[in-house]
Amino acid sequence: MGVEFRVLGDVELLVGGRRVDVGHARQRNVLLALLIDINRVVPADQIVERVWAGRPPQRARGALYNYVSRLRRIVAEGQDASIVRATGGYVLSVDPLAVDLYLFDDLIGRARATQDVDAAAGLFAQALELWRGDAFAAVDLPWLNSVRDAAAARRVAAELDRDDLELRRGRHHDLLPRLSAHATLRPLDERLAGQLMLALYRCGRQADALEHYQRTRSHLIGELGIDPGPSLRELHQQILAASPVLDVVPHDGRRHAPAVPQQLPAPSPSLTGRGEQLARLDAILVPEGTGPEADVVVISGTAGVGKTALAVQWARRVSAAFPDGQLYVNLRGFAPGGDAMDPAAAVRGFLRALGVPEDGVPVSLDAMVGLYRGLLAGKRVLVLLDNARDSEQVRSLLPGMTGCVTVITSRTQLAGLAVTHQARSLPLGLLSPGDARELLIGRLAGERPAPDPEVVTRIVDRCAGLPLALVIVAARAAYQPHLPLALLADELHEAQPLDALQTGDPVTDARAVFSWSYRALSPDSARLFRLLALHPGPDIGEGAAASLAGISPAAVRPLLASLSRANLLTVTAPGRYGLHDLLRAYGLELVAAFDADRHRAERRLMEHYAGTATAAVRLLDPGRPSPPADPPSAGVTVLPPADQPAALAWFAAEDANLQAAIAATHPGTDRQASQLASAMTTYLDWIGHWHDLVNTQLAILPALDRLADRPATANAHRDIGRTYAQLGRYAEAATHLGRALESYRDLADPVGQGRCHHSLGWMHQAQGDYRTALGHSELALELFRTAGNRLWQARELDAIGWLSLQLGEPDAALDGCGQALPLLRELGDRHGEAGTLDTLGLAHHRRGEHEEAIGHLDRALQIYHELGDRYSQAQVGLNLGDCHAACGRAELASRCWHAALESLRTLDQAGTENLRGRLAERCRDVALTNPHRHAGR
Missing domain, CATH: 1.10.8 (Helicase, Ruva Protein; domain 3)
Structure with a gap:
């Protein structure tokens, strides 16, 4: 039994002419994800992305397997189609002509290729009858929009070609109603307007034809600010003059077309993926509201990314859409010898391909371009300009009329063509x-x-x-x-x-291929490219790039833009740039050969990160001691964040870069790396990346040993110990905290000693030993009072209050936190304020004062959310849910607990098991008590 897939309307599967149910919408969408790329492996990840529109459930792979298994059985009923598993994905194997979308393309291609007018008319009619409505009707999938739009564009193009043919056959009377209806829907389509004008004229309605021209002209001027193109203006003049060239010419059933150029090179076997880019190219065939310029697309990308392979593959795939031929030239913009092709030579080659004899080719470039554009007027020709160096090299080669499409490949973005010719940009990135x-x-x-x-x-x-x-x-x-x-x-x-x-x-x-792009750079851009290779992280911001080069951000921006236009850098986000690994390796080779000051550049980069991170952490955690920042060296840009949200955003954007910078430190950057590592601890703690925090501090210890910086070494051991306690590795925590405490005593640093006792208290309470924990907290409070440190006195009062709660003394908790809260607010310690509000809320809850508790907990949750401390958000969410549950508000309680679980989703698994477990039990309506406390650093 034969199988048919119909998508030009409602999606249908027919087996032996009988419609077969393909299952529910999700299962149908899996079929569509395979159908668009028939006979090719579609990776499972891509199917999941398509089917669930970027929001897959946790078990999407399992669901996909079930859907494919069911579809395999359904499709197999047709015997001539199958779904098979392949490396990394699935393949729907079927004759393309069994899919109406591909059958339509085949029929249209044959109609355009045949010289038999009557046969062509029959093929056009057969193809257009396949459409039963909009393509993929009733299917709402974002990824499918480009495919749907491209199919609709090909349908419109086919209708226009058919109607041109019908006008040549003298069928203007039959065409008139259809052309009038279409022109109402597409008032900016000049080709359609010309067809309607000609039909009206041949039906004896010259005045109506002239009136439609004026109506079209008004639409174009009013909406696009342009006059009609030369073709429509010429037709208007011919109708005014009642020119005999508009009369129907009897035909003998043949189309006597001249030989057409077929210059496309052989396709590359290396093209893989690129489905999205091919679909975007398909969509340009018949753009809506086409203006007087020919369609121009610029495929840009770094050296070796496959620009030519993509362009040639697409050009060959759609060659039937260009019955008047395909022109191709390699402009050698980045050739090994560095000699780009002169535009005059390229135009001369095109003229010869279009049938102009050698002695008929004009001498001047302007005359050649005029002849070239005149020969393409009214034709459908694809022009492929490969390996262009800049916009100026290609302007003379662009057709001057609609109907032609020009595809340009270049290592640069050719942004000037977007201004002068409304060129569309198609950047080509690295393969997944x-x-x-x-x-x-x-x-x-x-x-x-x-x-x-x-x-x-x-x-x-x-x-x-x-x-x-x-x-x-x-x-x-x-x-x-x-x-x-x-x-x-x-x-x-x-x-x-x-x-x-x-x-x-x-x-x-x-x-060698990379070198051609590099040699085209200005000296300043070339130097920046080399120095960017020294950056150890995945991407770089403008401030870091400026510091690396030792220039101002204003001076570095145009250089970054030039490297981006040359596709030697990728824009990863506004103001951020990436360099792929092979280009980085090439840049490092150049640095070694040309840049004797590389170590100064690396030190400037580390100063930028350390200075900005120190400023950011002072906003986030004013109670954390940080060494005084050195004045920035010449050429270093430090960008202090404006407020706490900006500080959090900066750490989030730079996290991977900061960790990479610390891992790459060497004796010349030890001091800056130690400052950076210290500044990162608060952020990594708040977002729950405790393994990264430990690794960062362990990585900096050799640098601190080289510096013989005992205070910083003590701080690092304290942070490592505190974090090991968070991860439940208590023996290692005690070792590092003990080393830190001993160092602080030797240094006669009471605040450092107090913070160690604070952390030791946290470690013991995490193990349920509240009495020992309380002893450490009381000792810490005395040390902070001795040092006169009001901020840490307030924080420790909160810690003592929390421990009092665990020991069944809510009144003592209220007393201690009541002293701490106004002091924390006076000192601007929002994190400490939130922790104290949490303790106060829980104390009121224990006293049965649930509404007072909810007020404190709501405010604590808001502050933690603003600060980005996800673990503490989850803890407060648990307490808040308990309060609502105690008030009989089960739905509100459930909402709080589920939101708290979501806050833990991106945190390290180790260190959150206890809290995750309690929240999960709460969500299952099992009430527990004695919540675990997360104290500040």
């Missing part, structure tokens, strides 16, 4: 890990046995998603079949990975 694996495995297929997945992962990681690098590795594996693939992976992980990507061919050697 899944697509990179598919590309590598596909190129290795047949060359050697199935590769070890772990080795493939190592190669994919080191090639950074760059298709050129993956293809080079596959080529080396092919011409060195006895070389184990693991050895190639080892080479890539060595200090100079670009050595493993040498081919001896300047066109394909990765280092």
Whole structure:
């Protein structure tokens, strides 16, 4: 039995002409996710992304497996279709012509290709009859919008081509009602307007034709600010003059078209993924409201990312949409020799391809461009301009009329064309890990046995998603079949990975390919590119880049923009930039050769991070002692955040960079790294990344030893000990806290000693030993009073109040916290204030004063939320839920407990098990008591 898939209307599956139920909407969406890429592996992650629109449930993979299993049985009824599992995903195997969307494209392509007018008309009619409504009707999936729009655009293009054909056949009377209806819906479509004007004129309605021209002109001027294009203006003049060229010319059933250029190069076998980009290219075929300029698309991306492969693949796929031919030229904008093609030479080549004899080619560039554009007028030609250097090189090669499409590939963004020609930008990024694996495995297929997945992962990681690098590795594996693939992976992980990507061919050697882009930079941009390779983190902000280069943020912005336009940097977020690993390796080679001051640059970078982090933590936690910041060196930019939310946002954006900077510290940056590590502890604690906190402090200990900085070393051991206690590793916590306490005594530092006792108290209360904990807190309070530190006195009063609660003394808790709260507010310690409000709320709750408790807890929760302390949010949420439950408000209590569980979702699992467990039990309506207290640092 034959199988048919219908999507040009309601989604339907037919087997033997009988409609088959494909299941509920989610299962149907899985089928669509496979159907759009028939006969190709669709990664499971991509299917999940498509089906659940970026919000997959926890067990999405399991649900997907069930859906696919059911669909496999349904589809298999047709015998000539199947769904099979492949590496990393699934494949729907079926004849493309069994899908009405692809059958439509095939029929339209055949209609445009045939020289038989009557046969073409029949093919157009057959294709357009497939449409039963809007494509994918009643399906609401965001990823499908581009596919739907592209299909609708191809439908409109087919209708216009059919109506052109019908006008040539003299069917203007039959066409008139349909053209009038369509023109009402698309008043800016000049091609449609021309068809209606011609039909009206041939039906003896010259005045109506002229009136429709004026109406179209008014729409274009009013909505787009432009006059009609040359073709429509010429038709208007011909109708005014009643020109005989508008009369129907009898035909013999054949279309006598001249030979058309077919210059597209062979497609690359390396194109993998890029489904989204191909769909966006499909959508340009018939844009809505086309103006007088030809459609122009710029595919930009870094060297080796596959721009040409994408452009050629798409051009060949849609070549039937351009019956008047396809023109191609490699402009050599970044060629090995550095000699970009002169625009005059490129236009001359196009003229010859369009049939102009050598002696008919004009001498001047302007005359050549005029002839070239005149030859393309009224035609549908695809122009592919490959490897353009800049906007100026391509302007002369752009057709001047609608109906043609120009696709340009370049390593730069050619932003000027967006201004002068409304060019659309299609940036091409690196491959996803899944697509990179598919590309590598596909190129290795047949060359050697199935590769070890772990080795493939190592190669994919080191090639950074760059298709050129993956293809080079596959080529080396092919011409060195006895070389184990693991050895190639080892080479890539060595200090100079670009050595493993040498081919001896300047066109394909990765280092050489990168060099062409680098040589095109200005000296200042080139220097910044080299220095950016020194940055150890995944991305960089403007302040860090300015410090690295030793210039101001205002001076660095245009340089970053130029590197971004050259696709040597990727914009990861507004004001933030990324450099992929292979370009970083190339930049490091250049730094070693050209930049003797690299260590000064690294020190400036670390000063920027340390200075800004110190300013940020002083806003977040004013009670945390921090060493006085050194005045910034010349060329260093320090950007103190404006307030606490800005400080949190800065730490969140820079977290990975700060940890990488500390891991990369060396004797020249020890002092700045120690300041940075100290400043990071509050943020990492509040967001519950306790393993990162411990690792950061352990990593800085060798630097502190080199500096012989005893106070900072004591602080680090205290932070490590406090965090080990949070993680439940009490023996290690006691060791580090003991070392810190001994150092503080030697240093005669009462505040440091007090904070150690504070942390020891927290450790003992976490183990349920409240009496010992209270002893440490009382000793800490005396030390803080001796030192005259009012802030930590207030914080310790809160801690003593909390422990009093655990010992069944709520009145003592209210007394201590009542003394602490006004002092904390006076000193601006919002974190301490929130903790004290939490204690007060719980004390009132224990006394049965639930409404008073709720008021304190609501305020504590609000402050913790503003500060971004997720663990403390969860603790207060538990207490608040208990209060609502005590008041009989079960729904409110459940809401509080569920929100508290959500606050813990991104925190380290270790250190939150106790609280997670209690909250989970509360959510199951089991009331427990004695909540665990999270004290401040």
